[in-house]
Amino acid sequence: MDWGAVVVAAGRGTRMGAADNKPYLELAGRTVLAHTLEAFEQCSAVTSIILVVSSGEQQKAGEIIRLEGFRKISLIIPGGAERQDSVYAGLAALHTEGVLVHDAARPLVTAKQITACCKAAEEHGASALAVPVKDTIKVSDGNGFIIATPERRTLWSVQTPQAFWRVELMDAHRQAREESAAATDDAMLLERLGRKVAIVEGDYANIKITTPEDLPIAELLLARRMGEE
Ligand SMILES: Nc1ccn([C@@H]2O[C@H](COP(=O)(O)OP(=O)(O)OP(=O)(O)O)[C@@H](O)[C@H]2O)c(=O)n1
Numbered sequence: 001m002d003w004g005a006v007v008v009a010a011g012r013g014t015r016m017g018a019a020d021n022k023p024y025l026e027l028a029g030r031t032v033l034a035h036t037l038e039a040f041e042q043c044s045a046v047t048s049i050i051l052v053v054s055s056g057e058q059q060k061a062g063e064i065i066r067l068e069g070f071r072k073i074s075l076i077i078p079g080g081a082e083r084q085d086s087v088y089a090g091l092a093a094l095h096t097e098g099v100l101v102h103d104a105a106r107p108l109v110t111a112k113q114i115t116a117c118c119k120a121a122e123e124h125g126a127s128a129l130a131v132p133v134k135d136t137i138k139v140s141d142g143n144g145f146i147i148a149t150p151e152r153r154t155l156w157s158v159q160t161p162q163a164f165w166r167v168e169l170m171d172a173h174r175q176a177r178e179e180s181a182a183a184t185d186d187a188m189l190l191e192r193l194g195r196k197v198a199i200v201e202g203d204y205a206n207i208k209i210t211t212p213e214d215l216p217i218a219e220l221l222l223a224r225r226m227g228e229e
């Protein structure tokens, strides 16, 4: 099975509140985007990458790819208003049998995790990297009071990459658009159609750079990884 990747980098970085968008922030001497793309460049299962960026940032992203010498990025295209729209734009530009969807804002992903997602999707149809939830999770009534406690052993914190047959994910996206169904990740779009998505147990280090304290945490995790190599 041939695998392509849609890497979405077209967010606004509202919660980060930085002058630059998250993919272009510095992390251990490189951009966040360079760390993310490096893992896909190193993963032999992936043959091509569609990079989805904010409009007006195509040139900036292209310059990073040129300077880093990345070889697998086949297109840099503009994204949409929501993450779901950006993924859809990326899917429409890809032609491989399998697709991995990944957040550019997760720069600690590894080639090994990407390969594990591909293998699980080849076996089960779709897969998503996730880690068991560590905290006790509460459901609120919306007015500041707890109304329930879901059983923790059933709860997983889902990450990216998530892997699918491209045609299936495209169909799921089309249906969601027709029905105005919003989803914060791609697995949700298959779940709503009753399809199975296999959990691939990942690593707590595969954090999403979301708020300012995530950058120094990511630096520490990268330094620890380099010390282990
Ligand atoms: N319209 C959007 C929104 C998000 N993303 C991407 O989806 C990933 C996860 O989104 P998130 O971390 O929420 O990023 P932002 O949308 O940039 O952050 P915020 O919600 O704080 O504005 C990021 O790589 C982001 O660039 C995207 O491609 N297009």
Ligand SMILES: C[C@](O)(CO)[C@H](O)COP(=O)(O)O
Binding pocket: 083, 103, 157, 158, 159, 160, 184, 185, 186, 208, 210
């Ligand atoms: C896809 C995701 O990274 C899985 O954890 C997450 O749902 C993205 O959500 P966000 O609201 O765009 O941060």
